[in-house]
Amino acid sequence: MRILGVDPGSHATGFGSIERVAGRLVHRLHGVLRPPTSASLADRLRYLHAELLVITRAERPDAVVVERVFLAANPRSALVLGQARGAILASLGEAGVPVVELSARQVKKSVTGNGGAAKDQVQTMVARLLGLAELPPADAADALALALTHAQAGPLASLALPSRRRSSRQAMTRLVLERRP
Amino acid sequence: MRILGVDPGSHATGFGSIERVAGRLVHRLHGVLRPPTSASLADRLRYLHAELLVITRAERPDAVVVERVFLAANPRSALVLGQARGAILASLGEAGVPVVELSARQVKKSVTGNGGAAKDQVQTMVARLLGLAELPPADAADALALALTHAQAGPLASLALPSRRRSSRQAMTRLVLERRP
Numbered sequence: 001m002r003i004l005g006v007d008p009g010s011h012a013t014g015f016g017s018i019e020r021v022a023g024r025l026v027h028r029l030h031g032v033l034r035p036p037t038s039a040s041l042a043d044r045l046r047y048l049h050a051e052l053l054v055i056t057r058a059e060r061p062d063a064v065v066v067e068r069v070f071l072a073a074n075p076r077s078a079l080v081l082g083q084a085r086g087a088i089l090a091s092l093g094e095a096g097v098p099v100v101e102l103s104a105r106q107v108k109k110s111v112t113g114n115g116g117a118a119k120d121q122v123q124t125m126v127a128r129l130l131g132l133a134e135l136p137p138a139d140a141a142d143a144l145a146l147a148l149t150h151a152q153a154g155p156l157a158s159l160a161l162p163s164r165r166r167s168s169r170q171a172m173t174r175l176v177l178e179r180r181p
Numbered sequence: 182m183r184i185l186g187v188d189p190g191s192h193a194t195g196f197g198s199i200e201r202v203a204g205r206l207v208h209r210l211h212g213v214l215r216p217p218t219s220a221s222l223a224d225r226l227r228y229l230h231a232e233l234l235v236i237t238r239a240e241r242p243d244a245v246v247v248e249r250v251f252l253a254a255n256p257r258s259a260l261v262l263g264q265a266r267g268a269i270l271a272s273l274g275e276a277g278v279p280v281v282e283l284s285a286r287q288v289k290k291s292v293t294g295n296g297g298a299a300k301d302q303v304q305t306m307v308a309r310l311l312g313l314a315e316l317p318p319a320d321a322a323d324a325l326a327l328a329l330t331h332a333q334a335g336p337l338a339s340l341a342l343p344s345r346r347r348s349s350r351q352a353m354t355r356l357v358l359e360r361r362p
Contacts, residue, residue, distance in 0.1 A: 040274070040280065041270055041280070042270040042271070042273045042274035042280045043274045044274075045267050045270045045271035045274055046270075046271045046272075046273075046274025046275045047274075048271065049230070049268075049271040049272075049274075049275070050275070069260055071256060071257075073256070074256060075252060075254070075255060075256055075258075075259040076252075076259070077256075078256040078257070078259035078260040078263060079250055079259040079260070079262065079263040079266075080263065081260065081263065082259060082260040082261065082262065082263020082264045082266070082267060083263045083264070083266050083267035083270065084267060085260075085263070085264050085267060086226050086263060086264035086265060086266060086267025086268040086269075086271070087230075087267040087268060087270070087271035088267075089222055089223040089226045089227075089264065089268070090223070090226035090227045090229065090230040090267070090268035090271060090272075091227075091230075091271075092223045092227075093221070093223035093224045093225075093226055093227025093228075093230075094227045094230070094231070099221065099222070099223045
């Protein structure tokens, strides 16, 4: 079972993919899409749509998990976030993969034990759970946390890896991408 | 010069295309995209993206005019509208056409003379200006009004057609589409 998490944003969209291998959750890749700020709105959204399509078609996940939006701060930021989500969801629809929505609270609770956890706590726990040698960027960590939460009902703490597995996990982190235009 | 107007909406997205022929603005086509309500959000957005891409590639407009959003009613409706706009703008970016944004007020003022005009006034004036035999649906009329406003600086009333041109304009309305899945 392979799961792709996506954390949509107009400036930075995090993504991260994990896979269940022999009962364990293994990191495959993660990264952050940053549409060129000099481009037009339509071109920045085209970029998000196109890149997500490439990633989703390459990864062929069994499900894609996207953060559910409950209440955006204000109409302006909701519109901007909505536009990024719209380009991304249209891309996932094009790829034909099932889309799951999870709330940030649910994900933080599952990964850190605390529904109100700070960004860096999520980064730390994601790195520990997946045996990553370095902390992933915050947006990518959120995406990996979405994927982890969907993959695993209940607390994830029990998945933390024994240190002897560390080296093989480090090898997998070579797949880490920082996709830039 | 050919101009495509698009009025994005999650339930109904209007579109309409006009062309300047020998100094006159001529109707080419209009229609309303209604994503299947039974489909998932991702699939509805995929539908908007894909249909707009087909229309834009077929029409090959010199510019696409989209309604500018100043202040959505509330965060929830802004998010929903933003998602539709995001799918549509990503599609326009993919088609590689210049995108122009105009405010609803500007368009109503240009087409009817009144920035606070009601929907049916826009429908009536668009039909009159383009010599259409029937009123276009409200969403398509808004899209045609966007295209007309961009095509013509200043009031459009002077473009209303003499009746002798009516028959050839009626022929063009055969291109009217009501695209449904």
